[in-house]
Amino acid sequence: MLFTSYNFIAFLSAVIILYWLIPRKARWVLLLVADMVFYYFSKTTALPVNLIYLVSTIVSTYIFTNLITRNANKEKAYLKANKESLDKETKKKYKEQQKAVRRRLLIGSIVVNIGMLAVVKYTNFTISNINSIMGVLGSAHRLTFVDIAVPMGISYYIFQTVGYSIDCYRGKTEAQKNIFKLALFASFFPQLVQGPISRYDDLAPALFESKEFDFKYISYGLQRILWGFFKKLVIADRLLTAVTTIIKDTETYNGLFVVLGMLFYAIELYCDFTGGIDITIGAAEALGIPLKENFIRPYFSKTLKEFWNRWHITMGTWFTDYIFYPLSVSKFMLNLNRSSRKHLGDKIGKRVPVYTATIIVWFATGIWHGASWNFIVWGLGNCLVLLISQELEPFYRFFHSKTKVNGTRIWDAVRIIRTMLIVSSLRLFDCYRDVPLTFKMFGSIFTDKAVINKETLMGLGLEPTDYIVVLIGVIIVFVVSLIGRSGSVRDKISTIPYWGKFAIWFGLFLIVLIFGQYGIGYAASQFIYNQF
Amino acid sequence: MDDIKETILNLLTDLHPDIDFEQETNLIDSKILDSFDIVSLIADINDELDVAISADKIIPENFNSLDSLAKLVKELSDED
Numbered sequence: 035m036l037f038t039s040y041n042f043i044a045f046l047s048a049v050i051i052l053y054w055l056i057p058r059k060a061r062w063v064l065l066l067v068a069d070m071v072f073y074y075f076s077k078t079t080a081l082p083v084n085l086i087y088l089v090s091t092i093v094s095t096y097i098f099t100n101l102i103t104r105n106a107n108k109e110k111a112y113l114k115a116n117k118e119s120l121d122k123e124t125k126k127k128y129k130e131q132q133k134a135v136r137r138r139l140l141i142g143s144i145v146v147n148i149g150m151l152a153v154v155k156y157t158n159f160t161i162s163n164i165n166s167i168m169g170v171l172g173s174a175h176r177l178t179f180v181d182i183a184v185p186m187g188i189s190y191y192i193f194q195t196v197g198y199s200i201d202c203y204r205g206k207t208e209a210q211k212n213i214f215k216l217a218l219f220a221s222f223f224p225q226l227v228q229g230p231i232s233r234y235d236d237l238a239p240a241l242f243e244s245k246e247f248d249f250k251y252i253s254y255g256l257q258r259i260l261w262g263f264f265k266k267l268v269i270a271d272r273l274l275t276a277v278t279t280i281i282k283d284t285e286t287y288n289g290l291f292v293v294l295g296m297l298f299y300a301i302e303l304y305c306d307f308t309g310g311i312d313i314t315i316g317a318a319e320a321l322g323i324p325l326k327e328n329f330i331r332p333y334f335s336k337t338l339k340e341f342w343n344r345w346h347i348t349m350g351t352w353f354t355d356y357i358f359y360p361l362s363v364s365k366f367m368l369n370l371n372r373s374s375r376k377h378l379g380d381k382i383g384k385r386v387p388v389y390t391a392t393i394i395v396w397f398a399t400g401i402w403h404g405a406s407w408n409f410i411v412w413g414l415g416n417c418l419v420l421l422i423s424q425e426l427e428p429f430y431r432f433f434h435s436k437t438k439v440n441g442t443r444i445w446d447a448v449r450i451i452r453t454m455l456i457v458s459s460l461r462l463f464d465c466y467r468d469v470p471l472t473f474k475m476f477g478s479i480f481t482d483k484a485v486i487n488k489e490t491l492m493g494l495g496l497e498p499t500d501y502i503v504v505l506i507g508v509i510i511v512f513v514v515s516l517i518g519r520s521g522s523v524r525d526k527i528s529t530i531p532y533w534g535k536f537a538i539w540f541g542l543f544l545i546v547l548i549f550g551q552y553g554i555g556y557a558a559s560q561f562i563y564n565q566f
Numbered sequence: 567m568d569d570i571k572e573t574i575l576n577l578l579t580d581l582h583p584d585i586d587f588e589q590e591t592n593l594i595d596s597k598i599l600d601s602f603d604i605v606s607l608i609a610d611i612n613d614e615l616d617v618a619i620s621a622d623k624i625i626p627e628n629f630n631s632l633d634s635l636a637k638l639v640k641e642l643s644d645e646d
Contacts, residue, residue: 128644204621204622205622206622339600342589343597353602355621358601358605359601359604359621359624360621362605362608362609363605363608363609363618363619363620363624365618367609368609368612368618371609371612371613372613375613384606386609386610387605387609388602388605388606388609391605392602424602431584465629566646
């Protein structure tokens with residue numbers, strides 16, 4: 035059930051109406067039923083297979099987290115009961131023993147869930163690599179690929195539940211005792227297919243304790259959904275044709291067309307992904323459930339580091355909190371820090387563990403996006419730029435102290451464009467999905483002289499009106515982003531007179547209706563991030 | 567100023583010489599310290615003070631100011 039389908043609109047409308055009509059205590063049950071209905075109608079693989087993974091995640095997470103919390107409570111009770119009789123050393127030893135028990139339980143939970151994700155997503159990639167190695171070694175034997183369909187939303191619900199398990203282990207939250215409530219947290223339908231990746235502490239209270247009805251929830255929610263539809267249907271899906279044409283025909287569309295493809299893809303991906311997240315957040319908002327923002331005007335970033343703090347934020351913070359930090363401050367890394375400082379000196383040695391952890395995290399980020407080398411190279415490419423920027427920090431500081439450009443609008447614009455070029459260049463790995471081809475096409479920017487004119491532009495599958503609609507659409511998005519820098523745009527609109535508000539929202543509705551990419555015989559395209 | 571606090575102040579100043587860490591109380595929320603800085607700092611603290619800060623202690627409340635960080639390190643040091 036695609037977010038932009040009529041079925042979803044009908045389904046969401048029914049859920050919202052029922053949600054606010056039934057007693058507050060029963061609302062979370064309705065949401066769980068809605069999740070199952072959504073999951074059933076959105077199935078990408080046979081339903082029993084889809085459900086087996088989701089149920090396995092819920093059941094295993096439920097068992098392991100409850101055992102973790104039970105152990106932590108047992109520890110507290112024991113220490114309290116024996117407060118006077120135990121000496122400091124005995125207490126410390128007991129705590130360490132119990133923590134080791136909880137760590138084993140956490141590892142069990144992670145192995146089951148990440149193991150499941152790994153088998154589903156990476157089995158064929160592993161087989162493909164083994165076959166390549168066997169080919170290089172001269173062996174004629176080849177392993178057969180297995181037929182595994184990736185269940186819908188598996189990356190998102192597993193990341194969410196693994197994060198929750200780690201939070202239970204860290205004592206940040208207590209395990210949920212009601213398995214159906216845990217099931218709701220894992221499978222909340224608006225965010226099931228493309229995030230944002232929520233934390234239990236943020237989402238659970240709003241899911242289980244419904245709020246008093248307020249018309250603002252519905253109006254704000256619908257406004258946000260409409261904005262998402264605008265970005266997805268009017269801009270992203272319109273550009274999809276041109277982007278696909280440029281990527282598929284590499285013989286014709288090289289040179290400057292690669293740059294044009296980078297620009298179109300940057301707009302398409304932004305409008306597709308943020309549009310989808312707008313619909314997600316809007317749908318939850320209409321139910322009085324706030325979700326974390328996943329984007330904060332990412333294309334206004336002045337550095338790649340800043341870009342990653344503003345793009346797919348919940349994924350970035352997930353990787354930082356649950357992989358980068360534990361890895362960087364692990365005993366192994368601290369020992370590595372000591373030994374590398376000893377052998378390489380303080381200056382270089384102290385970088386070894388941090389950079390090692392960074393490389394691992396970006397490798398993981400790359401492979402999370404897709405089980406293929408192009409995504410791994412994309413991840414490591416981002417990592418390389420980030421590490422080089424880190425090393426150049428003193429140079430930037432020196433440069434800024436000697437010149438007066440820092441903070442000026444023109445210099446900010448240069449930095450924003452530079453960041454955009456880096457992000458878009460790296461995204462070519464995502465576009466062409468083939469590492470050597472990506473390098474070849476990137477090189478063609480400087481060597482091939484493809485001509486962009488009216489005729490060749492028309493060959494990309496767009497009419498002149500399409501270009502005009504995209505241009506106006508991008509200007510609207512840009513202006514809204516500028517206004518959004520000083521606070522919520524919807525709050526601002528809500529303060530203007532009634533006729534003005536009506537004109538804005540009804541106007542947007544008409545734009546989506548008239549210029550959206552759909553109609554009889556047209557199948558709205560899948561959201562790009564659904565595949566991850 | 568006690569030894570722990572002074573050591574941490576020196577480590578912080580090494581990372582960002584331009585920041586007045588005795589006055590700043592929003593190091594994380596103002597994005598003065600990023601994830602790179604935090605893990606470098608934890609490795610330095612481990613090296614200089616022999617105190618291990620685990621990942622679950624990496625929360626803004628513990629890293630937002632010199633005082634809060636010194637307090638955390640002192641508590642962890644006392645636990646040992």
